[in-house]
Amino acid sequence: xxxxxxxxxxxxxxxxxxxxxxxxxxxxxxxAWIQSRTGIKSRHMTVDExxxxxxxxxxxRAIKDANIDRKDIDLVIVxxxxxxxxxxxxxxxxxxxxxxxxxxxxxxxxxCSGFIYALxxxxxxxxxxxxxxxxxxxxxILSKYTDFTDRNTCVLFADAAGAMIIGESDTEKIxxxxxxxxGDLEGxxxxxxxxxxxxxxxxxxxxxxxxxxxxxxFKFATTVFPKVIKELLDLTQTSIDDLSLIVAHQANSRIIxxxxxxxxxxxxxxxxxxxxxxNTSAASVPLAIDEAIKSGALKKGDIFATAAFGAGLTWGxxxxxx
Numbered sequence: 001x002x003x004x005x006x007x008x009x010x011x012x013x014x015x016x017x018x019x020x021x022x023x024x025x026x027x028x029x030x031x032a033w034i035q036s037r038t039g040i041k042s043r044h045m046t047v048d049e050x051x052x053x054x055x056x057x058x059x060x061r062a063i064k065d066a067n068i069d070r071k072d073i074d075l076v077i078v079x080x081x082x083x084x085x086x087x088x089x090x091x092x093x094x095x096x097x098x099x100x101x102x103x104x105x106x107x108x109x110x111x112c113s114g115f116i117y118a119l120x121x122x123x124x125x126x127x128x129x130x131x132x133x134x135x136x137x138x139x140x141i142l143s144k145y146t147d148f149t150d151r152n153t154c155v156l157f158a159d160a161a162g163a164m165i166i167g168e169s170d171t172e173k174i175x176x177x178x179x180x181x182x183g184d185l186e187g188x189x190x191x192x193x194x195x196x197x198x199x200x201x202x203x204x205x206x207x208x209x210x211x212x213x214x215x216x217x218f219k220f221a222t223t224v225f226p227k228v229i230k231e232l233l234d235l236t237q238t239s240i241d242d243l244s245l246i247v248a249h250q251a252n253s254r255i256i257x258x259x260x261x262x263x264x265x266x267x268x269x270x271x272x273x274x275x276x277x278x279n280t281s282a283a284s285v286p287l288a289i290d291e292a293i294k295s296g297a298l299k300k301g302d303i304f305a306t307a308a309f310g311a312g313l314t315w316g317x318x319x320x321x322x
Contacts, residue, residue, distance in 0.1 A: 003171055005171075006322065008065030008068070009061075009162070009294075010064070010065055010162070010290055011058050011163065012054050013054075013159070014045060014046040014054070016044060016046070018043055018158075019042045020041055020042065027148060037252075039253025039274050040274055040275060040279075041275045042277075043157075044160060050141065051161075052090045054161035054283075055080075056098065059135055059163045072133050074101070074134075076104070076105040077118040077122055078094065078118070078136075078139060079107070079282040080140055089106055098135075111312055112284060115162065119174075122166055133168075134167070138285060138286045140161075140280060140283055142210065147209035153209075153211075156278060157281070158280050160287050161283050173320060173321045175236045175320060178228065178317060179315070180315050180316060184312060187213070188216040189217050189312075192208035221255045222258045224309050225248065225255065229246065229259070232305055235319075243265070245297060246270050249307065249309060250277065252274070253275075271292050301321070302322050
């Protein structure tokens with residue numbers, strides 16, 4: 001039986017830091033208001049780098065961390081909702097830029113849950129025996145799709161990329177990955193697309209931005225987050241006391257705090273970096289995992305859970321041993 005494991009991780013954020021004080025100059029808000037409702041103090045936003053540029057830098061760092069020959073990578077999956085173009089996919093752009101062989105490369109659209117979806121797909125593809133080493137990237141530039149007159153969304157979202165190399169293992173390190181969706185017909189978290197054409201004429205349209213019904217998203221997230229953690233523990237017959245850390249999607253510190261209380265899990269073992277990065281969508285989970293490993297918060301042999309939730313509506317999680 002083929003098992004899988006993490007071989008290396010990497011991440012990248014744009015150089016420009018936008019603080020809450022900066023946001024006060026853009027929209028009617030305050031540092032105290034933002035921190036009390038989200039836990040965010042600052043975030044990174046790109047000026048001249050697109051999603052493929054962020055993805056490339058995170059991928060290069062993950063490849064270096066894995067200490068592998070990049071030519072051994074035979075699968076690239078990028079989770080993003082903010083590709084450079086509608087097509088080609090970001091995965092195909094970075095496959096070429098990395099100088100990889102002519103291999104399978106594609107994008108996944110599951111918003112903030114995207115990286116977990118990509119991990120689930122790559123894990124299963126490697127376990128099938130058809131692939132041996134996968135590069136998985138979560139990257140988004142939500143500043144491109146944010147309305148900076150809407151204080152309910154513009155203070156939340158930011159830009160980043162996180163990457164992971166996974167490969168075959170003699171023992172089961174990536175123990176379980178699960179993903180789910182419940183179609184968001186109500187429009188709790190969405191963005192309008194291109195309009196349909198009548199009589200071959202393209203109607204005028206105001207540029208679409210991310211729209212969010214915050215209270216509904218909060219209720220959804222605080223329900224599915226602890227639920228998926230409990231499911232992972234049950235499926236792997238693991239005790240919550242065995243977890244060194246829970247690395248959650250960094251959407252809102254209040255969501256993470258509420259989930260910790262629901263799970264009766266120590267808040268100090270819920271990894272947090274939202275104060276410095278904001279909500280980076282698909283990049284959130286791999287960025288946090290990479291930072292947790294590099295900082296020593298996660299060490300070899302540790303067991304940790306990760307979970308994400310987002311537009312779609314989508315959610316999922318993974319239980320992993322380093």
